Amino acid sequence: MSEVKNPLGLVGIEFTEYATPDADYMDKVFTDFGFSKLKKYKDKDVVYYNQNDIHFLLNNEREGFSAAFAKSHGPAICSMGWRVENAQKAFEVAVERGAKPATESANKDFPYPAIYGIGDSLIYFIEIFGDKGSIYDNDFVDLEEQNIVKDKGFLRIDHLTNNVYKGTMETWANFYKNVFGFEEVRYFDIKGQKTALLSYALKSPCGTFSIPINEGKDDNNNQIDEYLDEYNGPGVQHLAFLTNDLVASLDQLDQSTIATLDIIPEYYETIFDRVPWVKEDKEKIRKHQILVDSQSENCYLLQIFSKNLFGPIFIEMIQRVDDGGFGEGNFQALFESIERDQERRGVL
Numbered sequence: 001m002s003e004v005k006n007p008l009g010l011v012g013i014e015f016t017e018y019a020t021p022d023a024d025y026m027d028k029v030f031t032d033f034g035f036s037k038l039k040k041y042k043d044k045d046v047v048y049y050n051q052n053d054i055h056f057l058l059n060n061e062r063e064g065f066s067a068a069f070a071k072s073h074g075p076a077i078c079s080m081g082w083r084v085e086n087a088q089k090a091f092e093v094a095v096e097r098g099a100k101p102a103t104e105s106a107n108k109d110f111p112y113p114a115i116y117g118i119g120d121s122l123i124y125f126i127e128i129f130g131d132k133g134s135i136y137d138n139d140f141v142d143l144e145e146q147n148i149v150k151d152k153g154f155l156r157i158d159h160l161t162n163n164v165y166k167g168t169m170e171t172w173a174n175f176y177k178n179v180f181g182f183e184e185v186r187y188f189d190i191k192g193q194k195t196a197l198l199s200y201a202l203k204s205p206c207g208t209f210s211i212p213i214n215e216g217k218d219d220n221n222n223q224i225d226e227y228l229d230e231y232n233g234p235g236v237q238h239l240a241f242l243t244n245d246l247v248a249s250l251d252q253l254d255q256s257t258i259a260t261l262d263i264i265p266e267y268y269e270t271i272f273d274r275v276p277w278v279k280e281d282k283e284k285i286r287k288h289q290i291l292v293d294s295q296s297e298n299c300y301l302l303q304i305f306s307k308n309l310f311g312p313i314f315i316e317m318i319q320r321v322d323d324g325g326f327g328e329g330n331f332q333a334l335f336e337s338i339e340r341d342q343e344r345r346g347v348l
């Protein structure tokens with residue numbers, strides 16, 4: 001492969017598209033997270049939700065790519081739109097570099113050039129954003145009944161994590177590296193009480209988001225394999241929303257819909273000794289069961305994870321204070337929390 005750092009001219013994430021058999025439920029989840037329901041695609045039942053620079057499409061079409069995707073996966077992230085300087089050129093270069101093109105036979109729902117991504121989801125290339133306007137202005141119309149809600153401080157997508165079959169992590173890492181120019185930033189080996197996983201984090205060549213990839217390490221019904229069974233293939237395990245004030249975001253969040261993972265009380269007996277420079281109210285951190293991590297002095301991140309929210313997919317909420325990590329110090333606590341949840345559900 002050539003040495004070009006950003007061969008497709010990738011600039012960031014434009015949208016995430018959801019396929020679901022239950023649109024009302026997804027609408028409630030999005031609303032509770034503080035997304036406003038604003039528009040629909042001009043000739044399709046695809047609804048546009050927005051909060052700051054996070055853009056969601058909820059596809060309710062009964063035919064086409066998304067409908068077929070929902071049939072085989074249940075509630076799913078069936079596509080993403082990635083911002084590039086020139087969509088057609090990015091598409092051509094991606095195919096040259098080994099990506100599989102999504103042509104007319106893919107029955108794709110939008111006219112933007114696209115390739116196949118993780119688990120045969122689509123990655124659309126979007127060139128209209130920022131100063132050039134937006135696809136929502138060009139290709140969508142206002143809903144008669146908009147639902148504009150107060151935003152909850154979620155600014156953009158910080159990262160999205162993929163779960164893949166054992167032995168295929170390298171293949172998928174190479175896909176992101178070879179086609180887009182992602183770079184490896186971290187490698188983890190995580191062991192719980194009963195199960196284990198490997199994780200490999202990649203940073204986009206534009207530096208605006210990351211893609212960690214997980215694969216299970218044993219044959220013990222670990223949480224990655226449970227996901228793969230339920231989702232019927234590899235895909236997005238979670239999306240992380242960035243906020244500048246996680247405590248305030250959680251104060252506003254409707255906890256009735258969006259349950260978060262429980263953290264053992266002992267966690268808070270030591271965490272503030274390990275990360276004493278946290279500025280937020282420690283009582284609130286404990287009350288919301290927020291996880292804290294730090295890679296170096298005066299830098300830290302706060303994060304929290306929902307339980308599985310739609311199908312096996314969950315949402316992370318993250319606040320970064322000069323910390324570019326993924327909460328490595330919390331992987332153990334988090335992994336064990338999911339194991340406890342698996343045990344309660346009778347999976348382990």
Ligand SMILES: [Fe+2]
Nearest residue numbers: 161240316326
């Ligand atoms: Fe994450």
